[in-house]
Amino acid sequence: MLDIKLIRKHPDTFKQNFVRRGDAESLEILDALLKHDETWRQLLTEANALRHERSKLTNKVADLKKAGKEYRNLIEQGKQLAKNITLLEDRARTQKQTVDELLINLPNMLHDSVPSGKDDADNMEVKVWGRPPTFNFPPKNHLEIGRDLGIIDEERGAKVSGHGFLYLSDQLVLLDLALQRFALDFMIAKGFRLVEPPFMMRRKPYSGVTALADFEQVMYKVEGEDLYMIATSEHPLAAMYMNEVLLRDDLPLGLVGLSPCFRKEVGSHGKYTKGLFRMHQFNKVEQFVFCHPSDSWRIHEELQANSEALYEKLGLHYKVVNVCTGEIGTLASKRYDINIWMADGVYREVGSNSNCTDYQSRRLNIRFREKEGQSPAGFVHTLNNTALATSRTMVAILEQHQQKDGTVILPKVLNRYMPGVTRLEPQLKSLNVNISYTKSFNIGTSDSSRRNED
């Protein structure tokens, strides 16, 4: 949410910024906002004047009553006044709602360095690390590799849960866990606090962290409950300090979140949807920072360096782009994407680093104070950046580190997290083999007290 006072003061600055976005709708909203805001202020002034009248009247009533004098004739006056106040208050409230709705639909102000453009073709490449791997054999995509190794089962995923769900097994699950732990340890060493957030959120805090369209396009709603499955741990992390005032000394506050992410992926037709790349459910380690407004641009670069270091340690070739005005979305003032090389030669997004400045914190009402005992001094800035989304990172590992024999050599940094597994190899026992579960595992113990402990 933008600062309405600033908009009143410098409407042209905001207009120019929306023009850069090529956003005709926001320009219309801005005009409507200025008009309705003016009306609201008038109504408020009138309502206040009436309330002042009432306050004087009720004081008179109290005085007369105390003196034991007649006051009944004033009661009728008061009743009429109360009616008029209610009328004006209703109008003012409705008008304020209109203003708020318009305001919340305006996007964040773009940073000067954001390149102009329409779609991802206009994103500005700012860094390349490594180079594409070369193979003396036709490289496979990760789904073929995973299927051949017997560690990805797409068909059963679809059978049980529908398209966009997979069964992962054996070494691939260990790899997923290893990547999570690798990213977490890196972030913890950087001083971030490890947080496992709730995986579901109520609507109110949720509407503070994300664009309203996401409720239709992205989040799964739990039937019969005021709960939504989180699309990323960014959301519960951002909402964590909703309606709170943070102490300057505690800033910057860096959190590293670990959670599964649930996404409907409505409107993903025509996009790359193979295998692990675009799923309804995946695991992600997320960087999140609350900071003093003066620090956010420095920290934005630091978060970027963190992500890059993780991919470099994994030996994965990537490019960084400064996301253009047409692709950046409503929350971020500036955004870097990391795009990673895949076996078909296309670079696809694996992570996204946003400085939301005070846009998110205004919606969530997260402020800071300079010192204990003082009044709040302003809104914090928030930043969020992927550390590692394990699914997409696994795509890159499988495709960039694949071998001619169909195996995959794992990055050395993961060895300590997967003892004895240095490469992904064909599984001896395919999940397709019909084994008798009850015969192979002795679950019929005589200890009945343990029966319910699952």
Added chain:
RNA sequence: GCCGGGAUGGCAGAGUGGAUAAUGCGCAGGCCUUGAGAGCCUGUGGCCUUCUUGGCCGCAUGGGUUCGAAUCCCAUUCCCGGCGCCA
């Protein structure tokens, strides 16, 4: 899930239908002092306004009763205690 108690400023805590939300602590500024401290004085939430003046709102949130609500009623959220259920 049931029963009971509760939610007041940055914090503690009074206020149980009628003026400015008492008082203390913290914080900010000033006086005093060579300096610090103590002491004393003033200020310390949000909104609107001609931004000096003035006015309104604010006692968890949303409704209601009343001329008038922190105070009475209803609903919701959260916290504490007890009971129940449970990995």
